[in-house]
Amino acid sequence: MIKTLLLTFIFISSLFANKVIYLSYDEIPNRVIKGEIFPVTYKALSTVKNFDDILYEFSNHNGLKILDEAPQRVQRGKYYYDTFHMEVTQNNARLPDVEAFLMAPRDYNSTSLQGKKLNVITLNPNKNFSNIIANNFNLQEYKTTVYDATHNIVIFVASAQNCDIEQMHFNDVYKQGIESVSGNYDEAKITYFIIIDKKIENFSFSYFNLLKNDYTQATIPIIVNDDSVSTQSDLRPRDQSHDTIKMYIAAAIAFAGFILILIRRKYLYLVFIILPLIYIINLAIPQKRICIKEGTAIYLLPVENSTIFETTQTQYHLTKEGEVQNFIKVKLTNNKIGWVKNEDTCAY
Structure with missing residues (x-):
């Protein structure tokens, strides 16, 4: 009996003697929102002085994406606080199992930490929700031009912090899409277009502000403007649908000016002939x-x-x-x- 206990003690002691890195959670959220990007911080302690780095390998996670290839590291004394950012993609999510390795001149054993189940909350937003969950969201510039007889096209540039900005999506628009995206989840910038009904005077939408823990409204006033706000140009074609009527009206004005000249013998009325004729010629020139x-x-x-x-x-x-x-x-x-x-x- 004593011999068995002694062997067990020696075996356990040898396991702890070979353990050169200790790993634990330092910070994990109590609850996360589906679509949210959140940090997970691991606390690592090495019993070996001479090593180059601590490497991590993740496995067995579900319902989330790991966004960082390498951690954001803060060292306090002997401890290393390594933060990875992750995004919740499903209603049920679990943190990954983690294995930590020392990168050192000689091989050492690794240590592992089991993942935990996350408390995921799913939002129940209004119809004007933009599918954006962020610390902050800012409209930087926008422009509205005519798309066709019944629709306008709105092009806007926006930035967001701590956000998967490519998830942007609006309900009840004719067409929409991403023109360009730059940056990363920490600070992202997007150029986006929406094609909406001409009757809409203000395009309002909401996003979920993580810092305020509430929805925030944003509004784009729909003002059809020929002036460029960036490198774009006017998208509106020349409207020829009423050119014939316009030419008849201009011709009538010119004829009235001609009658006035005959009656009053004042050449000042030539302006009522010359200007309408120039306008008619301009309308009559075929488009290339x-x-x-x-x-x-x-x-x-x-x-x-x-x-x-x-x-x-x-x-x-x-x-x-x-x-x-x-x-x-x-x-x-x-x-x-x-x-x-x-x-x-x-x-x-």
């Missing part, structure tokens, strides 16, 4: 048409990596509405406006 190659991408905006909303299935001859740098604005057969690259045009 260009040839578009088969397989040409039609872009939503005149910028690289913009959304492609249509690809030509054959060669087209389309009305040219304008041009910006390497892009030409065209009016499609369905009266929508798009942009093509100069290189995608062909000779008439």
